[in-house]
Amino acid sequence: MDATELFRQYGDGVFRLCWSYTGSRQDAEDVTQTVFLRLLERRPELEEGKERAWLFQVAANECRSLWRRLSRRRVEPLEEALAVAAPEEEALLEQVLALRPGDRAVLYLFYYEGYSTQEVGEMLHLSQTAVTSRLQRARKKLKKKLEQEGYHETGV
Numbered sequence: 001m002d003a004t005e006l007f008r009q010y011g012d013g014v015f016r017l018c019w020s021y022t023g024s025r026q027d028a029e030d031v032t033q034t035v036f037l038r039l040l041e042r043r044p045e046l047e048e049g050k051e052r053a054w055l056f057q058v059a060a061n062e063c064r065s066l067w068r069r070l071s072r073r074r075v076e077p078l079e080e081a082l083a084v085a086a087p088e089e090e091a092l093l094e095q096v097l098a099l100r101p102g103d104r105a106v107l108y109l110f111y112y113e114g115y116s117t118q119e120v121g122e123m124l125h126l127s128q129t130a131v132t133s134r135l136q137r138a139r140k141k142l143k144k145k146l147e148q149e150g151y152h153e154t155g156v
């Protein structure tokens with residue numbers, strides 16, 4: 001599959017992953033662009049059906065690199081996402097955005113993109129146990145925060 005087709009098919013998912021990592025639309029756009037430039041420059045031999053995983057792994061690596069470069073920079077919350085969130089999801093989204101970036105990324109890849117814990121671990125260079133622990137910790141934090149806000153049946 002060529003880069004243009006990969007971008008059409010997976011560009012939004014890569015962007016959302018980057019946004020969940022960085023918390024900034026602009027940084028997510030930059031990292032997404034970098035991921036697809038890397039694809040064009042390196043032209044890796046991707047096994048059919050593994051293109052999405054490769055793109056997400058490169059995106060996660062680029063986001064971590066960005067963190068290292070900009071570690072002292074303050075990141076604004078995903079205000080734009082809050083503006084378009086359904087009212088019933090707004091409280092959950094606010095609490096998800098309050099999590100550590102690594103926990104947000106694990107939640108995003110597992111719940112939104114549908115990857116298994118093993119696949120998430122491979123993309124983020126974590127053990128499957130670490131992914132499971134992060135998911136458990138993030139769900140526990142979300143549940144506690146939402147209960148404090150008066151939500152008792154959260155589904156997390």
